[in-house]
Amino acid sequence: MNVFAERRKQLLERLQGVLVIPAAQVAIRNNDVEHEYRQDSDFYYLTGFSEPEAVLVLAPNHAEHKFVLFVRKRDPEREAYDGARAGIDGAKEDFGADAAYLVSELDDKLYEYLKGNARLYYRLGDNRAMDDRVLGGVRFTRQRGARNNHLWPTEIVDPATVLHETRIIKREDELDRMRRAAAITRDAHLGAMALARPGRYEYEIEARIREIFRRSGAERIAYEPIIGSGPNATVLHYRQNNRQMHEGELLLIDAGCEYDYYAADVTRTFPVSGTFSPAQWRLYEVVLEAQVTAIEAVKPGANLDAIHDEVVETLVRGLVREGLLEGEPEKIIEDRSYKRFYMHRTSHWLGMDVHDVGVYYQGGAPRSLEPGMVLTIEPGIYISPSDDKVPAEYRGLGIRIEDDILVTPEGYTNLTADIPKSVADVERACRG
Numbered sequence: 001m002n003v004f005a006e007r008r009k010q011l012l013e014r015l016q017g018v019l020v021i022p023a024a025q026v027a028i029r030n031n032d033v034e035h036e037y038r039q040d041s042d043f044y045y046l047t048g049f050s051e052p053e054a055v056l057v058l059a060p061n062h063a064e065h066k067f068v069l070f071v072r073k074r075d076p077e078r079e080a081y082d083g084a085r086a087g088i089d090g091a092k093e094d095f096g097a098d099a100a101y102l103v104s105e106l107d108d109k110l111y112e113y114l115k116g117n118a119r120l121y122y123r124l125g126d127n128r129a130m131d132d133r134v135l136g137g138v139r140f141t142r143q144r145g146a147r148n149n150h151l152w153p154t155e156i157v158d159p160a161t162v163l164h165e166t167r168i169i170k171r172e173d174e175l176d177r178m179r180r181a182a183a184i185t186r187d188a189h190l191g192a193m194a195l196a197r198p199g200r201y202e203y204e205i206e207a208r209i210r211e212i213f214r215r216s217g218a219e220r221i222a223y224e225p226i227i228g229s230g231p232n233a234t235v236l237h238y239r240q241n242n243r244q245m246h247e248g249e250l251l252l253i254d255a256g257c258e259y260d261y262y263a264a265d266v267t268r269t270f271p272v273s274g275t276f277s278p279a280q281w282r283l284y285e286v287v288l289e290a291q292v293t294a295i296e297a298v299k300p301g302a303n304l305d306a307i308h309d310e311v312v313e314t315l316v317r318g319l320v321r322e323g324l325l326e327g328e329p330e331k332i333i334e335d336r337s338y339k340r341f342y343m344h345r346t347s348h349w350l351g352m353d354v355h356d357v358g359v360y361y362q363g364g365a366p367r368s369l370e371p372g373m374v375l376t377i378e379p380g381i382y383i384s385p386s387d388d389k390v391p392a393e394y395r396g397l398g399i400r401i402e403d404d405i406l407v408t409p410e411g412y413t414n415l416t417a418d419i420p421k422s423v424a425d426v427e428r429a430c431r432g
Ligand SMILES: [Mn+2]
Pocket: 265, 348, 376, 378, 402
């Protein structure tokens, strides 16, 4: 049984009703030109099917059709332009559907799968046209239900409640892909460190990173990369990547590839000229200490809020030590004045999506880490170029260090551990 069939089987055992998940929608860029298409992660997780205009139905209460796919019609003329389509036959033979129909038949066929189910798992609000079609099916099933003595959906539940709790725990086949994504991302960061030097432009570094991703077999980037030199490193979502880099500046790179639908998410900060200045070096060590301490705290039972608090504490003590913050660390943490330099959270889940699915709180409390979860640890310090309350040598410095951490039964594995991070390793990598 392939991995997708296994996932469906596990989910079917947990479902208390019928589940409907549409494929990701095609997004138009302009006229007849589309944005790059990427399948919806939930849809792909359960089917391995990457075509648009498809709908997945899992029907545990149906006698024969537990797994149903609605797909595009075969169309030799269109396929000459866009490539082959699986069609109804392919959906059954290649993707294992118990039944398959044209997506144009969805409205007529939904009744057969909705009837007999008091619960429908469907995510409302993401795709309004699809909402209309599914709710039309619910309405029809309700009208028939009273007369024909069968249940109809009286409850619509977000599939996230069952599916995302499965996706948050990564199995071995998923971790293989995440390790591959991490290895390719390592090569790209090494390539960037070797290439950067005063006079080069941020986009040259971006081009090298994209080249290494693609030539290594990664389908795409996991998110738009940030290549921020000098003051751009303090702009958290900097995307222009078009500035010329200068002697004495830092370069912050936040870039990760997506390999076979799994993401890496890595940030490194290094000196453009290959050597940290004393002020850069001191600040870098503060961030690094916070990051390493946080990683070492990862183990089953720990939680992201506690890890974040520890990061804040380490950063604040470092900032006080370097004279960037004044006063008692406890007081600074309490009044949150450190947010001037560290304004974002420390972690997010990582998986098929770069900000992966899964809740962060359960029953009002931060959820406990479990083996198989993957998260980022990404503390930073960002000092505005116009902050005249700090010594000039610190102004415009932005430093973030980010790794991808797998929770294991014993503690953790750093999936991106071999991307240079210590001052000595980074400076060596910058020399190429
Ligand atoms: Mn991240």
